[in-house]
Amino acid sequence: NLRALIGPSILNSDLSKLYEESQKLLDNGADYLHLDVMDGHFVPNLTFGHPIVKCLRSKINNAFFETHMMVSNPEQWIVPMADAGVNQYTFHIEPVTNVEEVCRKIKENGMKVGVAIKPGTPVAEVEKYVNISDMVLIMTVEPGFGGQKFMEDQMAKVQYLRDNYPLLDIEVDGGVGPATIDCCAKAGANMIVSGTAVIGAQDQSATIKLLRNSVQE
Ligand code: DX5
Ligand code: ZN
Numbered sequence: 001n002l003r004a005l006i007g008p009s010i011l012n013s014d015l016s017k018l019y020e021e022s023q024k025l026l027d028n029g030a031d032y033l034h035l036d037v038m039d040g041h042f043v044p045n046l047t048f049g050h051p052i053v054k055c056l057r058s059k060i061n062n063a064f065f066e067t068h069m070m071v072s073n074p075e076q077w078i079v080p081m082a083d084a085g086v087n088q089y090t091f092h093i094e095p096v097t098n099v100e101e102v103c104r105k106i107k108e109n110g111m112k113v114g115v116a117i118k119p120g121t122p123v124a125e126v127e128k129y130v131n132i133s134d135m136v137l138i139m140t141v142e143p144g145f146g147g148q149k150f151m152e153d154q155m156a157k158v159q160y161l162r163d164n165y166p167l168l169d170i171e172v173d174g175g176v177g178p179a180t181i182d183c184c185a186k187a188g189a190n191m192i193v194s195g196t197a198v199i200g201a202q203d204q205s206a207t208i209k210l211l212r213n214s215v216q217e
Contacts, residue, residue, distance in 0.1 A: 002167065002190045004215035005031040006208050007066060009173070009195035011047065012146035018052070019059045025198070028205040029212075032064035032087075034173070034193045036146075039071040042095055043144035050080040057085035066090055066114065068173065068193075070143045075102050082109035090114025090137050090171075093129065094121055103132045114171065118143060123157040130165055135191065140184075141174030146195040150175030155187040162188025178207065181214040190215060 008030045013021040022033055035053060040046040053067065066088040067081055074091035081089055089111045093099050099115070106113045116137035117126045126136055138157045141148040151174070161170055172189040177197025184192065192211055201207035 004212050005191050006211050007032040007034040007193050008198045009034045011036045012196045013199045029208040035067045037069050042072040043070045045144045050084040054084035078105050088112040092116045135169040137171040150180040158187035158189050185215045
């Protein structure tokens with residue numbers, strides 16, 4: 001049975017307090033942490049890499065860490081991220097020539113595999129890898145920045161995957177919050193990334209609950 005899981009993105013939090021912000025999200029009911037890694041090349045922005053993830057892990061030892069690798073060479077960071085204590089390595093397939101090889105290497109290093117596509121990439125491109133990965137991420141904004149508008153047209157991809165793979169973990173990321181969650185739930189997403197909507201909420205715990213209940217029913 002598929003569980004509804006809420007993974008807040010800390011991208012738009014106060015990163016000078018990365019640990020405090022992360023712990024607060026977990027205390028408020030986050031099921032996992034979605035860590036946005038950007039290289040300034042695959043996307044026009046920079047965030048942080050494995051040294052910071054490792055520091056965060058040293059203070060938080062019991063939470064599930066997913067790194068969303070918005071990088072041109074995802075293969076390069078598999079070993080460092082595994083060493084930093086990452087549980088799931090989600091990477092974009094667009095810049096990768098041998099996706100199977102990257103998936104294999106991630107598993108070899110003890111992490112779960114997520115495969116991600118940008119809004120412009122057809123779902124058929126990622127469907128090829130459904131049976132060698134643990135999760136598919138359908139982006140609902142152009143990757144690079146938090147706080148963008150949710151792209152509803154991406155729900156056709158989620159719906160297609162859900163219709164054909166009833167047990168697949170499908171994640172949505174970008175512009176997801178109380179205003180757009182029903183749309184995601186209806187299409188069949190069960191792993192929900194939410195950045196600004198959760199970080200900026202008056203009541204984080206209530207917002208996380210609301211998101212989870214909207215998916216769970
Ligand atoms: C975008 C990132 C997302 C984003 C989520 O490149 O991958 O994780 O920061 O933030 P919101 O929910 O504000 O769009
Ligand atoms: Zn992300």
